Amino acid sequence: MGHLRLSDCRKKFINVLPEQQLGEEHSSLDSFRKAVKIAPRNRKEFSLIVLTNENRILIGLKHRGFGKGMFNSFGGKLEKGEDPVVAACRELHEETGISVTVKHMTESKIGILHFTFEDDPVEMCVHLFRVNVSCCGHATDKADNAASEQILVDPLTIRGCDEITPEWIENFYHIPLHNMFADDSIWLTFVLASKKKVVLDGWFHFLAGGQEVNTIHHHFVDIKTDPKSELPKSETMTLEKRLFHRMHSKSIISPSPKEFNEAWAFSKVVKKSLRCNELDCIIDVAGGHGALAAILLITTAATRAIVVDPAQVGRDSVRKAWADFFPEKELRYRHECLRSGLPAELELALKATSRDRILVVACHACQHLSDETVKLSCKFGVHVCVMPCCQKDPSTGSSWKAFSKNVSFPIEQTMDILLAGKAMSWNTGQEAGVRYDVRIKFIDSKITPQNRVIVCRSSPNDGEVPRTEKSHRKLQQAYRRAHKRQKSFYDISKLVGMHPSLHLVGGFILGALTSALLFRTREKINADL
Numbered sequence: 001m002g003h004l005r006l007s008d009c010r011k012k013f014i015n016v017l018p019e020q021q022l023g024e025e026h027s028s029l030d031s032f033r034k035a036v037k038i039a040p041r042n043r044k045e046f047s048l049i050v051l052t053n054e055n056r057i058l059i060g061l062k063h064r065g066f067g068k069g070m071f072n073s074f075g076g077k078l079e080k081g082e083d084p085v086v087a088a089c090r091e092l093h094e095e096t097g098i099s100v101t102v103k104h105m106t107e108s109k110i111g112i113l114h115f116t117f118e119d120d121p122v123e124m125c126v127h128l129f130r131v132n133v134s135c136c137g138h139a140t141d142k143a144d145n146a147a148s149e150q151i152l153v154d155p156l157t158i159r160g161c162d163e164i165t166p167e168w169i170e171n172f173y174h175i176p177l178h179n180m181f182a183d184d185s186i187w188l189t190f191v192l193a194s195k196k197k198v199v200l201d202g203w204f205h206f207l208a209g210g211q212e213v214n215t216i217h218h219h220f221v222d223i224k225t226d227p228k229s230e231l232p233k234s235e236t237m238t239l240e241k242r243l244f245h246r247m248h249s250k251s252i253i254s255p256s257p258k259e260f261n262e263a264w265a266f267s268k269v270v271k272k273s274l275r276c277n278e279l280d281c282i283i284d285v286a287g288g289h290g291a292l293a294a295i296l297l298i299t300t301a302a303t304r305a306i307v308v309d310p311a312q313v314g315r316d317s318v319r320k321a322w323a324d325f326f327p328e329k330e331l332r333y334r335h336e337c338l339r340s341g342l343p344a345e346l347e348l349a350l351k352a353t354s355r356d357r358i359l360v361v362a363c364h365a366c367q368h369l370s371d372e373t374v375k376l377s378c379k380f381g382v383h384v385c386v387m388p389c390c391q392k393d394p395s396t397g398s399s400w401k402a403f404s405k406n407v408s409f410p411i412e413q414t415m416d417i418l419l420a421g422k423a424m425s426w427n428t429g430q431e432a433g434v435r436y437d438v439r440i441k442f443i444d445s446k447i448t449p450q451n452r453v454i455v456c457r458s459s460p461n462d463g464e465v466p467r468t469e470k471s472h473r474k475l476q477q478a479y480r481r482a483h484k485r486q487k488s489f490y491d492i493s494k495l496v497g498m499h500p501s502l503h504l505v506g507g508f509i510l511g512a513l514t515s516a517l518l519f520r521t522r523e524k525i526n527a528d529l
C-alpha cells in the first residue's frame, strides 16, 4: 500500500483540464484541512458508479440538475435512510437500465469523494463504485449475473432517462474531461489508468462559481492499492468485439446483435472452408443490411462486395459503423430480387475476375431463395455458401415431410441435405466446366437453431474425365464382372494356347477316344462272361 502519483496517469488523457483548473495538490489530509478554511455544516450523501467494459467507459450527458450539460458517471442522491450500495444499484438501473446485484456492487466499492465549495457550506459525500461489465449479444439474465463474477450486458438494453443519456467512449484516454467536473481529471484518470484495483479517499475544495467556473482550489487524494485484488484482466479486443462494440456504440439496431453473431459465425465457416486470400468478389444474396458482406470484406482478401436484396434494410448503418474497417474496398447495394440481380452481378463479376475468386453467400435466406442461390451460382461455376431457414417441403404430396416423419428426422435438416445433394449431383457445374465439393458445416446452435451452412466449393475439372463418363466406365466393369464365368472359359483356352477354332477338333478326338475305350471295356466284360 502507498501513495501513487496522480499527475503521471493524467498525461495519457487527451482532454484533461489544465493544471490551473485543478488547484493545489496536498500530500496529507491535515495540510488540505489547514488550507481549506471553511468548515462545512451540513453533509449530503450521493452514489457515483464508474461503468467500464474493457477499455471503454459508459458515461452520461446530464440534461438537468447538478452538472447539467456536462458528462458524468451515473448516480444520485441517497434516499432517506438508504444504504449507499442499494442507492448505487437503484441509480445505475434508473439511469442506464443495467442491473447489478447488491453483492456485486458491495465488492465494487472503491472509495469516497468529499466535495466542499467556497460559496456553499454543504459538504457532498459521494460513495464511489467501479463496475466492469461484459457486453454480449444475448438478453441479460439476472440469474446468470448473480451467479457469475461477470455482469453481462446486452448493449441494446442500455437506455437513458429524462435526466441523462448514456454514451460509450471507446477509449478511456479520449474521455471528454474538458466537459466534466474538474475533479474527474484527477481521480477518474487515475482509476482508469491504474492496472490495480484502487481505493480512494478524495478531498476537493472548489472555488466559488459552481460548474461555470469548475475550478478546484485545493485537493488531496489518499490512494491505496490492494496488491491482492487485481482488476479483472481485460479481455483482448478481438476484431469481432471491436466490430460489435462499434455497432452498438452508434446505436445501430440493424443488424441486431443476433444477426451480427450469425454473420460473424457464418463468415468463420466460410474462412475455414475456402481459400480466403484468393477471393476477390463477394455477392451477398438477400443480405439486407449487408453485415455479412462487410464482415467478409474486412476479413478476407475480397476487394468488392455487393448486397443483392430488394429491401433497403439498414444499409447505411453498416457503412456508418464499419466503413473505416474496409477503407480501400467497395461495398455496394443492388436493390433487386435475386432471380435477376444475382445473374446480372455474376456476369459483371466474371468480366472483372475469374470464377474461382467469386463467392456467393446467403445467410438465413428462406429455403426457396437458398435453393435458387445455389442453382444460379453453380450455373456460373462460382463458390457458394448458404445457411437456409424457413425450410418447407415443396414436393407434390409432401413426400419429404412424410419421409421426415417416418424416420423421425426434422424436415429442416432433410431439406438442407436435399439441397446439398442437388449441389453435388453429377451434372452440377458441368456447364461451367467445374465440379463441386459440397459439405454441410455448423455454427453454434446457441446463436441460431437454423445453423447448417452448405458450403459448395467449385474447382475446375479441366482434363478430368466427366463424372458421368466415370460412372459409365464403372458400370461396364460391373457388367463384365457379372459375366465372369463366360469370360473365364475364354480365358482358360487362352491360357493353354489353343485357338478357339481348334475346340471342335479337340472335342471330336476326345469323343472318339472315349467311345473306343468304352467299346474295349464292353468287349472285355463279354469275354470274361
Ligand SMILES: Nc1nc2c([nH]c(=O)n2[C@H]2C[C@H](O)[C@@H](COP(=O)(O)OP(=O)(O)OP(=O)(O)O)O2)c(=O)[nH]1
Pocket: 046, 047, 048, 064, 065, 066, 067, 072, 073, 074, 075, 076, 077, 078, 115, 124, 126, 163, 181, 182, 183, 184
Ligand atoms: N464526477 C463527479 N461527480 C460528482 C461531483 N459532484 C457530484 O455531486 N457528483 C455526482 C454525485 C451524483 O452521482 C451526481 C449528482 O446527483 P444528482 O444531483 O444528479 O442527484 P439525483 O440523480 O438524485 O438528481 P435528481 O433526480 O434529484 O435531480 O453527481 C463531482 O465533482 N464529480
